[in-house]
Amino acid sequence: MAADGDRKPAKKLNLKENYALLTRGLGWEPSYQKKEDIFRTVDFEGVKIHDWDKWEDPFRLTMDAYWKYQGEKERKLYAIIDAFQQNNGQFNVTDVRYVQALKVFLNGIVGLEYASHRGFNILGRELPGVGPRIAAQMQAIDELRHATTQIHAISHYNRYFEGMAEFPHQFDRVWYLSIPKSFFEDAVASGPFEFIVAISFAFEYVLTNLAFMPWMSGAAFNGDMSTVSFGFSAQSDEARHMTLGIEVIKFLLEQDPANVPLVQKWIDKWFWRGYRLLALLATMMDYMLPKRVMSWSEAWTIYYEENGGALFSDLARYGIKPPKYADVTVKEKHRVSHEMWSVFYTVRDALGFPIWLPSKEEMDWFSEKYPETFDRYYRPRFEYWRELEDKGTPFRSSTLPKLCQVCQWPCLYTEPDDASEFVHRQGEYQGEIFHFCSDGCSDIFHDEPEKYVHAWMPVHQIYQGNCFKEGVDPSAADFNPMAAALDYMGIKPGVDGGSMRDHVDAQRWESWTARPANMHEGAITDAVRKTT
Amino acid sequence: MPVKAIKPGYHGDYKDGVEKFHGQQLLNISWDKHIMFGFPMCIPVPPQMPFGALIEKVLPGIYGSHPDFARIDWSAVQWSTASGAFVPEPGRSLADHGLRHKEQIRFRTPGLDGHNGAG
Ligand SMILES: [Fe+2]
Ligand SMILES: [Fe+2]
Ligand SMILES: [Zn+2]
Numbered sequence: 001m002a003a004d005g006d007r008k009p010a011k012k013l014n015l016k017e018n019y020a021l022l023t024r025g026l027g028w029e030p031s032y033q034k035k036e037d038i039f040r041t042v043d044f045e046g047v048k049i050h051d052w053d054k055w056e057d058p059f060r061l062t063m064d065a066y067w068k069y070q071g072e073k074e075r076k077l078y079a080i081i082d083a084f085q086q087n088n089g090q091f092n093v094t095d096v097r098y099v100q101a102l103k104v105f106l107n108g109i110v111g112l113e114y115a116s117h118r119g120f121n122i123l124g125r126e127l128p129g130v131g132p133r134i135a136a137q138m139q140a141i142d143e144l145r146h147a148t149t150q151i152h153a154i155s156h157y158n159r160y161f162e163g164m165a166e167f168p169h170q171f172d173r174v175w176y177l178s179i180p181k182s183f184f185e186d187a188v189a190s191g192p193f194e195f196i197v198a199i200s201f202a203f204e205y206v207l208t209n210l211a212f213m214p215w216m217s218g219a220a221f222n223g224d225m226s227t228v229s230f231g232f233s234a235q236s237d238e239a240r241h242m243t244l245g246i247e248v249i250k251f252l253l254e255q256d257p258a259n260v261p262l263v264q265k266w267i268d269k270w271f272w273r274g275y276r277l278l279a280l281l282a283t284m285m286d287y288m289l290p291k292r293v294m295s296w297s298e299a300w301t302i303y304y305e306e307n308g309g310a311l312f313s314d315l316a317r318y319g320i321k322p323p324k325y326a327d328v329t330v331k332e333k334h335r336v337s338h339e340m341w342s343v344f345y346t347v348r349d350a351l352g353f354p355i356w357l358p359s360k361e362e363m364d365w366f367s368e369k370y371p372e373t374f375d376r377y378y379r380p381r382f383e384y385w386r387e388l389e390d391k392g393t394p395f396r397s398s399t400l401p402k403l404c405q406v407c408q409w410p411c412l413y414t415e416p417d418d419a420s421e422f423v424h425r426q427g428e429y430q431g432e433i434f435h436f437c438s439d440g441c442s443d444i445f446h447d448e449p450e451k452y453v454h455a456w457m458p459v460h461q462i463y464q465g466n467c468f469k470e471g472v473d474p475s476a477a478d479f480n481p482m483a484a485a486l487d488y489m490g491i492k493p494g495v496d497g498g499s500m501r502d503h504v505d506a507q508r509w510e511s512w513t514a515r516p517a518n519m520h521e522g523a524i525t526d527a528v529r530k531t532t
Numbered sequence: 533m534p535v536k537a538i539k540p541g542y543h544g545d546y547k548d549g550v551e552k553f554h555g556q557q558l559l560n561i562s563w564d565k566h567i568m569f570g571f572p573m574c575i576p577v578p579p580q581m582p583f584g585a586l587i588e589k590v591l592p593g594i595y596g597s598h599p600d601f602a603r604i605d606w607s608a609v610q611w612s613t614a615s616g617a618f619v620p621e622p623g624r625s626l627a628d629h630g631l632r633h634k635e636q637i638r639f640r641t642p643g644l645d646g647h648n649g650a651g
Binding site: 040041044045046191339342343346347376377380381383384395396397398399400401402403410411412414420421422424426429432433434435448449450451453454455456457459460461463464465 | 534536537538545549553554556558564568574575576593597614634635636646651
């Protein structure tokens, strides 16, 4: 073209063209490698996809816009975290019990965000369709961001309180943290379609509101602005993740009728696994938040029974039924948090955070929120335990639990129709005995036993002698296997677990804030007793 | 199908085979109705241990702190495994009772149903 001073720039792309070029336009048809060699894991699960182009991108987001939005969110979030630190926000929360909930979150949940990041990276490589591949890549970055921002939001607490400094180590080794860890490893070790149904649909779409709404409002109620602003920052990501979840389900169901039973099986499995994981959240909500937002039972009613009910009646036209054993979750909602807090209390010496008994006022709240069960089963237990504490002979369980081979919780759950008996579900595979906490977990095992026979079961590992640090001599005369196992897990006996009344966090809280460590019980140290 | 895997016929090692427990085997124990303890227990035991020793030496260490424990009439206790009720013979070993690795025994103590409804 001649330099005639009349050069016209190329026409600016409209939004639609820009979007097409930056998503679908990034894909290509392979010419010198076979498609099945490139996408190696897309077939073995038995899912049939006829036309990847039928995938509707649920959110019209391109990478350039993505970086811009996320960058802005980060700037706002870190400004708030900075302000929180400058104002010593850690001392403005309700009381030090709230900090214990943060510990559980940091040690048990942040590792899941990272695992999710890994899972979506795999999808971003393995899915043959360009649309879902890009969505998965963005979510992989989101999940990494969630892990990072959670660590940063909570890191400030780590300067003042015990039990947070070794969170990646604890996530890998602590006996009860094998529950969340094995949940995500089961998902990541599945094929790409099972993973996306498990995480994007069953977890993010069906169950995430339960984690998100009560947890974030719980943080706000208890004065933790750092966690609240992390929550807001993640919320728009979650909205995208949920949209991906429902889009995936509809796409799979519309592609081929043969996909329907597979999707149903995965919904059943991952609803149950996700629900078992959330039992931890139920306990945090009911017992660990000094100011409670709503009970677990109320949250389950609203966020699963009502919202989930509407969702599954909408999916009925595809031939999808509500998840198997949903009825059991409704029966269990009246007791699961109480059963679990009881277990935490009895094994408190082997935990990474201290435990307390509910106060009179808290028990009255439970009686009101759990009229069918609390006064009948749990109030007498807590009152008896308090009596023993006052006598100086507190109750504890010193023997290790029978674990569920699938979810890895101790088999602590009671029969759906009888809250006074444990569930016993024993099964066999190739002559070997296995135990389960529920029919849900038993079904999952028997559908794919080879996936669970080599689960890393903490109790069994301890008994095999695999949970000791290098150089420890189990044949030494003064060898204490339990103490050695806790040391291996990164739990310091007498520092991390035990009773809140005697805990170093509680002492420090009172001397630094001049407020009681437990707002419902009055002060435990003289320093605060004098002033309150 | 025992598992859907990329490679057909996938098998992973049993993590908890009896050969990994140094001559012991795992035994799970549940004292029915006494759910205050939180869960059924899991312990390693020598398969040659007499059943009587389990009752006299092992169970008190696990359950002895419960107010019901001292009041148990051992002749009235009802024992069972997943395959049904059985009557233990104190002098014979766990293995003689057919208790395999990871088996669970339950015992029910009629009349003792937990402390004041607390489990
Ligand atoms: Fe996330
Ligand atoms: Fe997410
Ligand atoms: Zn389970």
